[in-house]
Amino acid sequence: MKLTSKGRYAVMALVDLARFDNINPVSLRDISLRQGISLDYLEQIFSKLKKDQIVKSIRGTHGGYVLSKKPNEIKLTNIFHAVDEKVKTVQCKKESKKGCNGKSTKCVTHNLWDELENHINTFFEKKSLEDLLKNNIERRT
Amino acid sequence: MKLTSKGRYAVMALVDLARFDNINPVSLRDISLRQGISLDYLEQIFSKLKKDQIVKSIRGTHGGYVLSKKPNEIKLTNIFHAVDEKVKTVQCKKESKKGCNGKSTKCVTHNLWDELENHINTFFEKKSLEDLLKNNIERRT
DNA sequence: ACATACCTGACTAAAATGGTCAAGTATAGT
């Protein structure tokens, strides 16, 4: 299972982006300063987000990034998928056609991980950027 | 979030144990052979399982391990907890009282991880060894 | 006594993580 800082940063940055993306694009430098995330690292993350068309980039002075869709259309699943945070639990070796751990049958836990994966994905499919945004605005009033 | 092979091995080993633990204790050597897990690694894992009283050990010839409770009383939560597989997602630095990422407020994703954690724990609290056992027996008939 | 099997702790190679660094390219504003 992979769910690390990269995914967290991606979500934080996108919430930030969603909040300030009104008229002008938002520069990574601003996000970096506001969220306390290294600029260089943000660039890596945003290049992936762009590849998955979650954000659009605008170059040049006063350039920056803009969301490609509305906040309620961006689910957390999409974000994690973009930055390679696979909600994929321990792999039973799948290269070998044989089964898990070189045995001829599936290991007893094989189905378990599939179920867990579904369970987690359900959670992330329901949550959108907008949900987080709301939650955050409420808390700051 | 940590959910690695150690946890998977622990579950596999315990299911194996539950299946063969009828009259005699089961030796790690047998589990190692049946499940294809290194004996030395199993010993590490079982020392933790023992510390959390999920299994009992019997020394000497024909010794081995035995479950401390009935399979339906052993939830996966207990197992993962024992082997230090914390279903704990990305940490926002908690040492600093200030908040996440050195900012004075909680980061926007802070609550999200708590929710996720609960969501996953719910899953593991419902699943017991017995469930896996049943599932496995069904499949092999 | 001796084989079996648990017990303990130190060690380690390889991979993943969380970045940094360097050298660009594109564009807006002057």
Next chain:
DNA sequence: ACTATACTTGACCATTTTAGTCAGGTATGT
């Protein structure tokens, strides 16, 4: 045209975690 801003790309790296191995025990049934 120049220049500052900001995106773009790819290589690099220190640290930590993972998934074990290794070496030496200790306890106990036969």
